[in-house]
Amino acid sequence: MTKDSRAAALALAPALKAIERELAIYADLLRRWQATINLVAPNTLGEVWVRHFADSAQVLDAAPTAEVWADMGSGAGFPGLVTGLLLKGRSGGRVHLIESDQRKAAFLRAVSRETSAPVDVHAERIEKMLPRLAGEVQAVSARALAPLARLVEMAREPLKNGAKGVFLKGEEWRDELTAAERLGNFTYETIQSRTHPRARLILVHSPSEANFDRTN
Template sequence: MTSLDLLPHVSRETYSRLEQFVALFQKWARHINLVAPSTLSQVWDRHVKDSAQLFALNPSPLQWLDLGSGGGFPGVVTAILLREVEGGWVHLVESNHKKASFLRVALQETGAKGSVHSVRIEDADEAITDIQAVSARALASLPSLLEMIVPWANRNTELVSYLHKGRDYESEIANARGKFQFDLVKHQSRVEPDSVVLEISRLTRRPIAAGARHDAR
């Protein structure tokens, strides 16, 4: 199976951009830790195709926020795939300066539709405001991710998040529901049989019960 077979629905031009990104990724990964070393030989199937699932779920020209962008999965892949449509942008948040430098080079050299914000996630909501969709991959537990996302959800009630999760996702969902209310759609991963993409919308904090407030005092 060739790399193109893994992404049969993209144009030749988009595939060429993805191929250019993979070459840059492999070059930089020799010097900085972008993904788990054990997965470097599976970049197309394990990382590119896995990332491309998000755009396949929602190929609209959205304003994306990609948290903890690291090696560019899924943020750079989404930014490249957005070249297939009119409009749309990806705001990649990465506080590690070496990784942020890689991301900037990747976006510039592939002509992808995105920009890099080298700030901490907890500070990003002040700089990035008009967001329609959020992505994150291999970043944190679901309760922690929702804590990061809720400032944008408070601004936009139609915000949708697409979050990659592994085999323990059910327990993470249960833990998250103790603190947050949200609608949930589970999309089975096309790459990892035990993994899912969680589509989360209408995210809000659960109200603190009166008794809990009293106990806190």
Template structure:
């Protein structure tokens, strides 16, 4: 199921915090999946008091800015994707959502790449507590052996041109990219075209008016002239 942007009237507009109930109504996730999102939120609230995982003020709108924003990538995950890699996972956006989806459908595994040790420890705690099919690597992406990812995801990791450079050793001809991007997405696409060829589609975000989900496939380097 693919959703259009939520109604401003029904869900309070992009500037208003979303409630847990509104998230459940909009996404129509199962009771078990909702329990995993709630557990993730509670762990984040507890850990964020000790280490700076996310800006504290953003936690007041966890259900829109983090949960919904991350959940929307699940609409685009290929059914047969076995190896999902998330760059710069931070507090798990969108990696934890992808792992919850894999758990829900019984297909796929997520590798979360996060070089900050404390954030990596948080991700490991969430994975253990929620029983997610996922792993964490605290190595820098440049030092990781080729991963052969079926899907690469990221939020606020790097401009597209640099992201594709980081991804090149870890992707194959059929790798699909599902990227959460802000208002500079068109500029990033134009810049990346100097070095890469690819098919792409932008889908309006359901969590922020100026954001989008960028779907990329068939990535190749531009042939020298």
């Protein structure tokens, strides 16, 4: 991990400057735990500041007024734990990290302890835990978990209750969006990713919540 990559991440996502110390702790723990647990693709470990931190920071930017989040399949904490750190100074800010893998959940707890991140780690399956949070959360996020249509199905209860979905998607986002739109019931908006020219953030709303024009 070079100073250049760290500087590039802070330039792409200036909000990270406020939590730079916490992210340095996070990055160090990630490198240490990666030796025994496959938390991220090994070839991305040297790019953690841009590939993971800056990429994740876009999620809160997409729904800046949301204070209570649920992050599905949190894994190594992207994007949910980064969202939690960005909410650290905000009264009422909280992220529920849902990760069924016990070892990954242990990693998330270790990072949250060391950084004082306002998160709750739930070592449960998404379909069991998320409905319990449906009336509490204001936004739901996920990255590299499942196709968009599946994410919408899993998050259906909080979305119906007015929560926003913010999902980071890669180069196949158009096909995934087409499939998700066939489900009906929700409105979709796309936002250009700042970290990858062919990636998008896809926002999902109940039609009663907003009426956004989709962008390309």
